Amino acid sequence: MTATTTTEVNAVPSPDLDLEKRTAALTVQETIPAAETDIEAKSAQIPPHRSHDPQYNMKRTDPFMFGSRYLDEGDDVFEFNAWDHVETDDAYKEYSEQQFAMQRASPVSDSDKNKYNGDPAKFWNLFYKNNTANFFKNRKWLQQEFPVLHTVTTEDAGPKVVLEVGAGAGNTAFPILANNKNSKLKLHACDFSKKAVEVMRSHPEYNTELMQADVWDIAGQELPPDVEENTVDVVLMIFIFSALSPSQWEQAVRNIHRVLKPGGQVCFRDYGRGDLTQVRFKKGRYLEENFYIRGDGTRVYFFEKDELTRIWSGVSDETIAVDQKDDTDKTAPDSAAAGEPHLFDIEELGVDRRLLINRAKKLKMYRCWMQGRFRKK
Secondary structure (H helix, E strand, O other): OOOHHEEEHHHOHHHHHHHHHHHHHHHHHHHHHHHHHHHHHHHHHOHHHHOOOHOOOOOOOOOOOOOOOOOOOOOOOOOOOOEEEEOOOOHHHHHHHHHHHHHHOOOHHHHHHHHHHHHHHHHHHHHHHHHOOEEEEEEEHHHHOOOHHHHHHOOOOOOOEEEEEEEOOOOOHHHHHHHHOOOOOEEEEEEEEEHHHHHHHHOOOOOOEEEEEEEOOOOOOOOOOOOOOOOOOEEEEEHHHHOOOOOHHHHHHHHHHHHHOOOEEEEEEEEEOOHHHHHOOOOEEEEOOOOOOOOOEEEOOEEOOOHHHHHHHHOOOOHHHHOOOOOOOOOOOOHHHHHHOOOEEEEEEEHHHHHHHEOOOOEEEEEEEEEEEEOOO
């Protein structure tokens, strides 16, 4: 039998075949840039906030804009993890009202209400004791939302005093110090919880030349340690006002008014009514309208925009009713006499509505926060 030599012959490269391969390769190489150009052109047509390409990530610079990814008709809601300025849909509104009715029908018992309202500091101390490893979150967004925090920390800002109320673990205070270039800044970080103050004082970045952490009850009769009336430039209240009972609001606002210089600012952010965390509360958590007890015993209130306007401006419901009367009614009392004195000007007060998406489970979660900037008159 004669062995075939076909394999050996085919193994010898043919000049024509080699040229053909090189030409084909050259053709492919020449077409790649054209394909890339098409992709880049398509990407350029997509607005930055709608692109999934990290190079087109757009960082917002304007405060109180709350993002720019709007959910338009025809959009796939599950394309992104979050959408801005989204009003709740009818299904969520109906579900919310059902939840609120259930909550009202099953309130906290009178004995538990006295327990939670009688010593709220106890539950905040337990909170910080039990969460020592995971409650610090760097609020890097603060200078973007409240530009005054950048102003007071610049090198040539001069002597400035910042008071943070409800400082917790230092989520706000330490990021401010990290960005501070003002050697004459004094930051007072106060909290209701002794444990929280211990945590701040033990933080490696705690600098007593720039920062002082103390226990302080914003709704008490005393001012914070080493803080005198009319000496503070900026007060920070980030998710603190909601921890107070409605009966404490008036005294708290008066205390803030006392410490601020004329023209001083309050930077405010807190929970808004209809936020998912409110809607999710089960039976036995309802204290009073929009006011609840969490599972850990801490309290939380959910605000409405008009409500915050009345609280911080000092304009009462009675005043608003009077102002809405026909101004020809000579028997109506004037606004100043009918309500509280106007303590603050509401310079900005916005509702930050965001739709968060669990893309894996196809879940929609409506969040709502209130954000404001108030100036002492």
